[in-house]
Amino acid sequence: MGTIAATFKKEFRAYFNSPIAYIFITVFLVLSNWLFMRGFFIYNQADMRGYFAVLPWIFLFFIPAVTMRLWAEEKKLGTMELLMTFPVRDRDVVLGKYLASLLFLTITVLLSFSIPLTISILGDPDGGPILGSYLGTILMGAAYLAIGLFFSSLSENQIIAFILGVAGCFLLFIIGEEFVLFTLPQALVPLFKYLGLGTHFDSISRGVLDSRDILYYLSVVVFFLYLNVRSVESRKWK
C-alpha cells in the first residue's frame, strides 16, 4: 500500500471512528431536505433546481467542518512530528487527507438520493440536469474542501480552522455575485465573475456541463492543495 493510500485509509476511517460522520450526514440530510421540501410542493415543479440552489450556502458551513480536523488536530496532538518523520512526502499526505474528505463528502451528497427518487415517483423530472447538478455539486464541494483543508493547516485550533475555512469559502463564493460586481470598476467585472465560485455553479446547476467550469474547479483545487503543501513545508523554512 502506498503512502497516499495509507493516509487516505486512516483519515477516511477516522470520520467513522468518531460520531462526526453520523452527526454530519444526518444533520446535512435533514437540513437540506427540509429547505428543499418546504418550497417543493408550493412550486409544484418536478425538478431539483431549488435543492441545488441552496447547497452552496449549506456547504459554506458544512465543508469547513469536514476539513477543520485534518491538520489542526495533528498540530494540537503533536502527531505532526510523528507523521512528518515517517518516510512520506508532504505532497502524498496532503493528497491522502484530501481524497479521504472528498470521498466522505461524495457519500454524503449521494445519500440525498431520496429526493430524486421522490420526485421521479411524483412527476417526470429531466434526469440530465439532475445528474449534471450532482456532478457540479461534487466539483464545488471539492473546491470548498481544498480551501478548508488549507485553512486547517494554518492553525492548531479546530475552531479557528473552521472559521477561517468558512471565511475563505465565502470570499471566493461572494466575489462573483452581482452585488459585489456592481461596486467594481467595469474592467474588473469579467475577472471577478470568472473567479467567483457561484458563477460556475449556476451553469452546472442548470445542467450545463462546460469544460471551462470543470477546469475552473480543478484549478481551485490544485491551487489550494499546492498552498497546503507549502504550508506543511513551512516548518522547514529557515
Added chain:
Amino acid sequence: MISVNNITKHFGETVALRGVSFEVQKGEVLGFLGPNGAGKSTTMRIITCYMPANSGSVSVAGFDVSDNSLEVRRRLGYLPENAPLYHDMKVIEFLAYIADIRQIGKTERTNRIGKMLEVCGLENVRHKNIAHLSRGYRQRVGLAQSMLHDPDILILDEPTLGLDPNQIIEIRELIKHLGREKTVILCSHILPEVSATCSRIIIINDGRIVASGAPEELTSKAGGAPVLSITVRGPADEVAARLALVEGITGVRADGEPEAGLQRFTVTGQEGTRPGEHLFRAVVDGGWSISELRQESATLEDVFTKLTTGEKA
C-alpha cells in the same frame, strides 16, 4: 551511523543550537542529556528530518538528511517527546496504520505487530482506544510504533516520561537489550536513566555540547580534588595536626564535636592524587584507630549541575 556536523538552529531571535557536532557509532547507546530547553529535542528533530538546521550537516547511515530525507526516515524509529498518538484509534488499528504508512509487507506485518505488542506489554490493551489509555501505556504504544519496522537506529525522546518505577526499569532493560544490535539515541533530563542505560553520554546546555564521554569518565572528570571523610578515635586536635602533615593533603576540617571519642574529619587532597592510603598510615603511626575512611566520589548529578548551571568544575 549518525554524524552531526556543526549544526545551528534559531527560531526567530531565539537561538536553540549554537554549533553542535557529534558522532554515534553503530551499536552504541548514546545518552543525550540536558536541562529542559537546552536543545535536545531540536537536535532530534533535525536528525529525524522534521526540520532542517540553519547551517551544518547531518548524515544518517550515509544519507544526508536534507538530500535523502526519505532514505533517512526509512531507517529511523522515532519516539517524539510526550509520545504523540492519534486518540481516536485503537492500539491495534494504530499499529496497523504505522505498518501501512511504513509500507511493511503483508506477511511481515502480522509478525511485527504481534512482536511489538508482546515486547511492549500491550497485549491486554490491544483493542482499547488510545484516548482511554494511561500515560504509561501511551508511552509504550509510542515505543511500539518506533520499533515496528525494526529500524537500525532508534531515537527516543524522554521514553520513560510518565511511567511508574517498575515500568521505568522494564523500559530501561528493553533499551539496553535493543542497544546490543541497534544504534540508540536516548534523550533525557533524568540522570540515573542515562547512567543506567548508555555507553556514552553527551551533555548539552544552552545549545552547546558541554561534555561528552563514558559515564565513569565524566564522573571522574568532574571529581576535581579528592575529598575524603575519615573518622578517627583519638584526641581531635592532635589528629587534625597530624593529618594536615600528610603528603598531598591541602585541607583538614573537623566535622562537629567528637562523639564517644570518635571525631570525623573532612580532608581535601591535591587534584589527581589518592591520599587514602597515606591517611591510613598516618593515623595508625600516631597510635590511633580508624572507624571509617571513605572517598566522596562526585556523581553524575554533580557533573550535570556543574556543567549546566555555569559553575566551574
